[in-house]
Amino acid sequence: AVQCDVLLDDVTESRLLGLVEAAKEHIFIYTHRRMAITADDVSLEDVIPIDLDFAVVESSPEELVLVADTRVRVSYKDESLELKLPFGSHSRRFLGEVIRAWSDERARSSGPAPTDESPVLAVPQLGLRDNLIRCELLKNEDLYIYREHFFFLGTYNVNGQTPKESLRPWLSCTPDPPDFQELDLSKEAFFFNDTPKEMEWTKAVSDALHPDAKYALQVKLVRLVGIMLLFYVKKEHAEFISDVEAESVGTGIMGRMQGNKGAVGVRFRFHNSDVCVVNCHLAAHVEEYERRNQDYKDICGRLQFRQADPARPPLTIMKHSVVFWIGDLNYRISDLDAADVKDLIGKKDFEMLHAYDQLKRQIEEEAVFVGFAEGEIDFQPTYKYDTGSDLWDTSEKCRVPAWCDRILWRGKDISQRHYRSHMTLKTSDHKPVSSLLVVGQIKRVNGDSYKKTLEEIVRNLDKMENECIPSVTLSKREFHFEEVKYMAHQARTLSIVNDGQVPCQFEFIRKPNEATYCKPWLTANPPKGFIAQASADVDLEVFVNRTTAPDLNSGKQEMEDILVLHLERGKDYFISVTGSYLPSCYGTPIRVLCRLREPIRDMPRESLRQMAEKPLDIPKELWMMVDHLFRNAIKQEDIFQQPGLRSEFAEIRDCLDTGAADSLGGNHSVAEALLLFLDALPEPVVPFAFYRQCLECCSDAVQCEKVVSALPQCHRNVFNYLAAFLRELLKNSASNRLDVTIVTIFASLLLRSPTKQDLAEKRKAREFFQHFL
Amino acid sequence: MAKQYDILFRILLLGDSGVGKTCMLRRFTDREFDTGHISTIGVDFKMKTLEIDGIKVRVQIWDTAGQERYQTITKQYYRRAQGIVFVYDITSESSFQHIVKWATDVDEYAPEKVQRILVGNKSDEEPRRRVTREEGSKLAERYGMDFFETSASTSHNIDKSFSRVTELVLQAHKRDVDNLLGSLDDYLNKAGLDESGQDKVGSIQRVCGCARIF
Numbered sequence: 001a002v003q004c005d006v007l008l009d010d011v012t013e014s015r016l017l018g019l020v021e022a023a024k025e026h027i028f029i030y031t032h033r034r035m036a037i038t039a040d041d042v043s044l045e046d047v048i049p050i051d052l053d054f055a056v057v058e059s060s061p062e063e064l065v066l067v068a069d070t071r072v073r074v075s076y077k078d079e080s081l082e083l084k085l086p087f088g089s090h091s092r093r094f095l096g097e098v099i100r101a102w103s104d105e106r107a108r109s110s111g112p113a114p115t116d117e118s119p120v121l122a123v124p125q126l127g128l129r130d131n132l133i134r135c136e137l138l139k140n141e142d143l144y145i146y147r148e149h150f151f152f153l154g155t156y157n158v159n160g161q162t163p164k165e166s167l168r169p170w171l172s173c174t175p176d177p178p179d180f181q182e183l184d185l186s187k188e189a190f191f192f193n194d195t196p197k198e199m200e201w202t203k204a205v206s207d208a209l210h211p212d213a214k215y216a217l218q219v220k221l222v223r224l225v226g227i228m229l230l231f232y233v234k235k236e237h238a239e240f241i242s243d244v245e246a247e248s249v250g251t252g253i254m255g256r257m258q259g260n261k262g263a264v265g266v267r268f269r270f271h272n273s274d275v276c277v278v279n280c281h282l283a284a285h286v287e288e289y290e291r292r293n294q295d296y297k298d299i300c301g302r303l304q305f306r307q308a309d310p311a312r313p314p315l316t317i318m319k320h321s322v323v324f325w326i327g328d329l330n331y332r333i334s335d336l337d338a339a340d341v342k343d344l345i346g347k348k349d350f351e352m353l354h355a356y357d358q359l360k361r362q363i364e365e366e367a368v369f370v371g372f373a374e375g376e377i378d379f380q381p382t383y384k385y386d387t388g389s390d391l392w393d394t395s396e397k398c399r400v401p402a403w404c405d406r407i408l409w410r411g412k413d414i415s416q417r418h419y420r421s422h423m424t425l426k427t428s429d430h431k432p433v434s435s436l437l438v439v440g441q442i443k444r445v446n447g448d449s450y451k452k453t454l455e456e457i458v459r460n461l462d463k464m465e466n467e468c469i470p471s472v473t474l475s476k477r478e479f480h481f482e483e484v485k486y487m488a489h490q491a492r493t494l495s496i497v498n499d500g501q502v503p504c505q506f507e508f509i510r511k512p513n514e515a516t517y518c519k520p521w522l523t524a525n526p527p528k529g530f531i532a533q534a535s536a537d538v539d540l541e542v543f544v545n546r547t548t549a550p551d552l553n554s555g556k557q558e559m560e561d562i563l564v565l566h567l568e569r570g571k572d573y574f575i576s577v578t579g580s581y582l583p584s585c586y587g588t589p590i591r592v593l594c595r596l597r598e599p600i601r602d603m604p605r606e607s608l609r610q611m612a613e614k615p616l617d618i619p620k621e622l623w624m625m626v627d628h629l630f631r632n633a634i635k636q637e638d639i640f641q642q643p644g645l646r647s648e649f650a651e652i653r654d655c656l657d658t659g660a661a662d663s664l665g666g667n668h669s670v671a672e673a674l675l676l677f678l679d680a681l682p683e684p685v686v687p688f689a690f691y692r693q694c695l696e697c698c699s700d701a702v703q704c705e706k707v708v709s710a711l712p713q714c715h716r717n718v719f720n721y722l723a724a725f726l727r728e729l730l731k732n733s734a735s736n737r738l739d740v741t742i743v744t745i746f747a748s749l750l751l752r753s754p755t756k757q758d759l760a761e762k763r764k765a766r767e768f769f770q771h772f773l
Numbered sequence: 774m775a776k777q778y779d780i781l782f783r784i785l786l787l788g789d790s791g792v793g794k795t796c797m798l799r800r801f802t803d804r805e806f807d808t809g810h811i812s813t814i815g816v817d818f819k820m821k822t823l824e825i826d827g828i829k830v831r832v833q834i835w836d837t838a839g840q841e842r843y844q845t846i847t848k849q850y851y852r853r854a855q856g857i858v859f860v861y862d863i864t865s866e867s868s869f870q871h872i873v874k875w876a877t878d879v880d881e882y883a884p885e886k887v888q889r890i891l892v893g894n895k896s897d898e899e900p901r902r903r904v905t906r907e908e909g910s911k912l913a914e915r916y917g918m919d920f921f922e923t924s925a926s927t928s929h930n931i932d933k934s935f936s937r938v939t940e941l942v943l944q945a946h947k948r949d950v951d952n953l954l955g956s957l958d959d960y961l962n963k964a965g966l967d968e969s970g971q972d973k974v975g976s977i978q979r980v981c982g983c984a985r986i987f
Contacts, residue, residue: 458822466802466819477814512849562846565815573815574843 015045017083019097050101053077129461136457144449149270149439150417152178155279155326155405156185156425156432159387163200163427167208170422170432177213178436181232182266184279184326198228205230219246219266227327229264229279240444243269245305245315251283251295263299263327267320273442276320278303280327286334286400289358293368318371322411322439325372328430331359332402333381341400342392345380353381357403372408375419375435382421382431390423405433413440470504470570472531473497481542481579484559486549486586486653486680490542494524494575496565497535505530505568519561521548522577542579546680549587553600584657585621586680593619594714599659617717621656624664625674626725633667634728635735640742644669649676675749684752685718686711694751695761698768705771719750723772730773743769781831782942783853784935785883787875788860789868790839793894796925797860798836801935806926813838816850825940832856832939844878851882856889856942858934861909863893863922864901869908876916886949888941890919892934897924 048054055075072095074081154170171181185201202217209215209232216238219231227248233241250262263280280299282292304314317323333341333356344353354360354377362368381401384393393399407419417436425432475495484490498504507528508517517527525539542559544552551557559579566572583600585593594615596603633639648669655664656673664670678685686694690707697703708719726746729738744762747769753761786794795813799805802819817836822829835854837847851857859875861868872891879887891913893904906922913920919941921934 462802462820462822469818469820511846562843564846571815571817574838574846576842 015083017094019094019101048074048076048081050098054102056095056098056102132461133454133457136460137454140453140457141443144446144453146444146446147413147440147442149180149442149444150174150176150178151180151182151324151437151439152434153277153324153326153407153437154181154183154432154434155328155407156183157281157328157383157405157428157430158185158201159428159430160197161387161427162197163204165425165427167204167425167432169424170434171205171208172210173420173422173434174210174418174436177210177215177234179234179237181209181215181230182277182279182324182326183230183232184328185228185230201228202230218268219244227262227264227279227281229266229277231266231277237270237444241268241270243267243274243308247303247305249299249302251298261295263303265299265303265305265317267305267315271442271444273322273439274315274320275322275324276305276317277324277326278317280325280329282328282330284330286332289331289334289362292330292358293362296368318410320411321441322414323372323409324437325369325408325410326406328404329359329406330404331357331362331406332404333400334358336400338392338398338400341381345401348380350378350380359403359406369408372410373414374406374408375416377403377419379419379421379433382433384429385426385431387429388426390426393429405430407433407435409437411439411441414438415440467500468502469500470498470502470567471500472504472506472567472573473499474565474573474575477573477575479540479575479577481559481577484542484544484579484581485650485657486544486584487676488544488650490579491539494538494540495535496531496538498531498533500570503530503532504570506536507566507568509564509566509572511562511564518563518577519548521545521552521559521579522561522563524563540575540577542577544581544587546587546682549584549680550589550682552581553583553588554592555583582657584653585619586653586677587682589682590619590685590714590718591615591683591712593621596620599657601657602659615714618714618721619718620659622674622677622718622721624656625652625670625677626721628664628670629667629674630725630728633671633736635732636667636671637735637737639667639729639736639738640671640675640745641737642668644672649673675745678746678749683715685715685722685750686752687715688752688754691751691753694768695764698764701771704768708772719772722746722750723769727773743773780828780943780946781833782855782939782946783833783835784856784858784938784942785835785837785850785854786858786860787837787879788839789862789865789871790841792839792860792862792865792868793925794839794860795836797858797892797894797923797931798834800925800928800931802834804928806928808926812840814840814843816847821935823936823939825936825943828943830939830943832935834935848878848882851879851887852884854883854887855946856938857883857887858890858892858938859918860892860894861904862895863904863909864895864898866903869893869904869912872912886945888938888945889916890921890934890938890941891916893920893922895924895926896922896929897927 053076056072072083074083152171152174156167156170171183183205185205206215206217214235215232216235217230218233218238218241219229244266245268246264246266248262248264261281261283263278265276265278267274267276269275278299280295282295300317304316306314333353336344336353336356341353341356344350357377359368359374363370363372363374381403383402383404384399385391386394392401405421409416415438417438419433419435421431421433423431473496475493475497479492479494481490481492496506505528508524510517518524521542521544523541523543525541527538529536529538540563552559559581561577563575563577564572565575583603585600588600593600594617596619597616629636629639645666645668648665649672652664652669652673654660656677664673686708690711693707694704697707708716711719726742729736729742733739744766747765748757748762750769751765757765786798788794790812791810795811795817796806798817798819799807802821813836815838818833819836821832821834823832824830835850837843837850857879859872859879861872863869876889879889891909893906893909895901909922910920919937921930921937923930923934925931
């Protein structure tokens with residue numbers, strides 16, 4: 001369960017969420033009072049089943065400044081809830097569970113076949129990064145985890161002797177220094193106060209350790225008089241050893257009191273493993289194997305290690321994941337006389353001898369050392385020799401040789417590299433035995449490699465993430481439109497190729513302080529879109545109309561713009577669009593046109609703004625059109641009623657702007673061009689400032705005359721000129737079939753409202769104009 | 774295991790066209806370097822995860838078009854940045870002089886608390902050097918900024934400079950949060966006098982929620 005906020009419209013309310021499994025999993029939503037301490041404080045509000053109609057999507061915060069609370073949208077069929085979960089691992093775990101339940105549900109329903117693509121795309125990204133990192137770390141464990149640790153185990157019954165020779169042949173017999181050395185130096189003698197000898201042996205051992213590594217003595221155990229256990233570890237591992245405990249038990253009737261038989265054990269924790277080393281000295285004599293079995297059971301039962309936490313039960317030997325058992329176990333070779341044994345040894349037929357080895361037999365019968373392993377013995381028995389020689393016991397007893405000194409282990413992933421005796425040492429009546437064991441179950445994290453691996457993973461993830469940032473290539477970054485003319489549409493295609501690894505959504509976005517994504521003479525079509533793969537084409541269209549023409553004509557504005565193409569969750573691209581605009585009489589004020597004696601395109605741009613010349617009475621362009629109509633179309637049927645041709649309009653416009661040809665074109669086209677001209681005037685023939693006045697006096701002819709006479713001169717000229725022209729046209733209404741509608745058309749062009757014209761205003765405008773016809 | 778990122782910052786690269794902003798970014802995030810120069814026309818970004826003082830910081834580094842004609846547009850990106858890296862080219866005197874202009878723009882458009890450093894890039898091109906180390910460091914000092922000479926080509930100081938600006942942003946952010954927590958504490962102390970215990974518990978928990986950011 002988790003606490004969260006539900007965002008309901010503008011209100012945020014707290015709810016508790018629970019994930020409940022009942023046949024299917026459900027999200028239970030509870031309302032709650034205050035802190036919700038008891039069940040009385042909560043009441044169930046809603047249950048959302050997690051099935052195929054369910055969806056959960058993490059909303060990405062617009063501003064990725066801080067990692068804040070997690071917002072998710074949970075939806076079921078048509079309903080959806082916006083939830084805000086508090087930042088932290090608790091919420092993350094909850095969402096992780098919900099998502100797991102959800103994806104299980106989908107996996108169940110879709111069966112083994114892969115689902116279609118869209119739900120795959122919708123898989124939420126919750127904690128994905130953390131999981132990926134964890135996954136990668138696990139996958140690359142080999143890079144930063146060492147699994148092989150070498151344990152050198154040695155057992156040497158020194159028989160109460162003092163060290164007389166170097167122990168190197170025994171202790172440094174491996175080519176590489178082992179990680180651990182656990183050594184048994186037991187002696188078969190009753191000495192209650194033997195401190196000097198211990199010191200001597202300890203020194204002898206320390207001197208003989210593998211010279212290629214530095215070892216730290218971790219444990220030196222001298223117990224039960226006669227058993228000495230030394231435990232060394234390579235210095236570099238010392239810091240990872242913890243929870244070291246040592247215990248000892250005596251065995252047998254005597255042993256409980258004082259005996260020289262029994263065991264010492266040491267346990268420690270190393271990284272993830274608990275290791276226990278037992279060194280024991282079991283009961284002697286050939287026939288006593290059952291006592292030895294008993295001793296073993298005794299040791300297993302009674303050797304217990306206290307735990308750091310006193311509340312926890314003590315640890316027995318078998319609770320350890322790695323157990324080494326070394327020592328003079330004292331099992332003999334029985335049912336063969338000394339001569340036969342020596343004969344088999346001479347023939348190196350150790351295999352045959354194994355059949356008579358008590359320990360092997362007892363293990364086979366599962367009477368002792370259950371679960372332990374021992375390596376193949378292919379060295380001759382280590383007991384009993386004449387001290388100082390390699391000769392078998394020549395004493396009266398003439399003991400049968402035996403493998404008394406043994407090394408066994410228990411645990412997973414342990415293998416033996418060698419198991420041998422060391423014949424060159426002659427101090428004792430025993431020969432030392434050693435075993436090198438490789439323990440694979442211990443996972444040791446190498447800090448540096450771990451860091452390196454983690455860094456590498458994070459870097460790769462960053463790289464992957466960067467590669468997954470939506471990205472496109474554009475066919476062109478700069479677009480230039482040549483010869484842009486009034487009302488002439490031009491288009492270029494911008495190809496957007498998705499070169500990223502994810503589908504992307506593009507949109508042209510607004511620039512600061514601008515209302516739209518581009519200048520009014522430009523459009524991008526479509527202005528937004530989605531590219532799954534491949535590419536999309538966007539038409540960049542340029543069209544100058546009456547709204548945009550005035551500033552372009554006057555040179556107040558240049559034809560240039562920068563479009564910002566934004567990819568959702570991705571980068572922004574700038575696309576510059578320029579055009580060379582050819583100024584036109586269309587959209588140029590009457591006042592300016594009257595001062596242009598030359599065609600507008602021949603005039604330098606600056607001169608359009610500052611001219612001192614004596615003005616013309618009316619714009620020559622207007623005259624050209626009206627004159628054309630007057631001469632050619634005064635009797636034209638349906639003049640001003642039938643539309644012109646688009647192509648002819650372009651020619652007419654060019655004629656007017658360049659002063660080129662004498663003949664403008666078809667009558668209907670010229671008539672329409674005239675109407676368009678009036679419509680494009682930035683300031684209508686009756687300037688906006690006079691509009692109200694005209695409407696107010698529309699019923700009074702004298703007043704109307706008065707208003708017109710007050711218009712600026714060029715405007716007045718144009719007004720009167722057009723009125724006169726219309727009067728001429730109306731005189732010929734029998735042929736051109738003009739009626740009162742022409743008055744309405746002209747009235748609405750000459751008297752344009754600064755705002756929107758309603759019907760009443762239209763009527764008044766017509767009434768006003770009527771006076772002049 | 775700890776969460777892989779605790780916090781996300783935006784850092785903006787600013788400087789004249791051709792000083793090596795894109796190369797610095799590529800060197801930092803992809804460990805790659807291209808000698809060819811393609812003008813960035815637009816605003817590009819890349820992500821990078823850094824660990825600073827044990828905090829995993831994700832930085833989104835924005836590479837902007839340096840060309841003058843785009844500057845009115847790129848300015849709108851300033852306000853979203855917590856850190857700014859001013860870059861000039863040690864072989865170009867004008868790019869160095871323009872830093873003043875870039876800095877003025879930042880003063881005007883970026884958030885007040887934005888953290889800034891100055892970087893003189895192309896330090897590997899010693900023979901062509903036009904701006905001395907001292908000049909760079911003096912200018913940085915005047916603005917109270919840390920200064921680095923870097924080379925995207927040899928990778929010299931690249932990690933260091935980006936880490937430094939991120940560190941500065943992180944520190945500033947910590948100060949912000951501390952102040953916020955401080956004022957919350959004040960508020961709680963006052964509120965504690967006349968509010969019931971129940972409500973107080975709620976408020977205190979909210980404070981703990983904030984504190985957990987670090």
